[in-house]
Amino acid sequence: xxxxxSDLLQGTLDLLILKALxxxxxxxxxxxxxxxxxTNAAFDVKAGSLFPALHRMEQAGWLESSWxxxxxxxxxxxxxxxxxxxxxxxxxxxxxxxxxxxxxxxxESA
Numbered sequence: 001x002x003x004x005x006s007d008l009l010q011g012t013l014d015l016l017i018l019k020a021l022x023x024x025x026x027x028x029x030x031x032x033x034x035x036x037x038x039t040n041a042a043f044d045v046k047a048g049s050l051f052p053a054l055h056r057m058e059q060a061g062w063l064e065s066s067w068x069x070x071x072x073x074x075x076x077x078x079x080x081x082x083x084x085x086x087x088x089x090x091x092x093x094x095x096x097x098x099x100x101x102x103x104x105x106x107x108e109s110a
Contacts, residue, residue, distance in 0.1 A: 011095075013045065014062075017057065018062065018089040019038060019089065019093075021080060022089060024080075029047075030070075032045045054079060060084075062082060062084055062088050063079045063082060064079070065078060066078055
């Protein structure tokens with residue numbers, strides 16, 4: 001990750017990955033592109049951050065992977081959410097809603 005994304009709070013990358021995969025299975029670089037799209041290019045997730053996170057999330061049971069062919073006809077590992085991953089997405093989304101509301105309130109206070 002570069003730019004503002006290097007300052008991401010713990011858990012933010014996981015939530016962005018889960019959200020990126022909420023519609024369809026994607027390969028690693030597809031996940032990175034989707035995160036850029038859904039954050040209006042605010043986050044540029046590099047392979048050095050993305051792939052360790054994907055591995056950790058697969059070990060946690062949030063993701064499953066299978067080999068397939070990318071749009072450039074190259075062999076790629078595709079990731080999809082598990083039922084546990086969807087539950088984690090919901091829980092993390094609620095947690096970040098609470099955090100963002102609390103931060104907005106703190107910043108607006110005198």
